[in-house]
Amino acid sequence: VQLQASGGGSVQPGGSLSLSCAASGLRLDDYAIAWFRQVPGKEREGVSCISTSGSTDYSASVEGRFTISRDNAKGTAYLQMSPLEPEDTAIYYCATVAGHCVFSLGPITTVHWGQGTQVTVSS
Secondary structure, X not given: OEEEEEOOEEEOOOOOEEXXXXXXXXXXXXXXXXXXXXXXXXXXXXXXXEOOOOOEEXXXXXXXXXXXXXEOOOOXXXXXXXXXXXXXXXXXXXXXEEOXXXXXXXXXXXXXXXXXXXXXXXX
């Protein structure tokens, strides 16, 4: 089983990036998919989650700027990010999720993790 996160990079504030999370060795439609991010020295933060039925949830810090989606036929989930802010700088990880996919309901149960992709927003 493998999750491959990609699409990170360096952009200026106000710019856009689109992250991908490609799954192999599992049926993606069996799981909700979540994106997390982490800055070195800080706690990991849940960013967005999409359920198996397509319901979405976002943290308050990205609501209205990020869009999560999934293509089960391609075995891939996506996170479109725009406009990006310096505070979005972090390593972004994708994970499969068992159970609920709503951050406000409490901790999300993750099953598989990708390796992370760096997003840097700086002028």
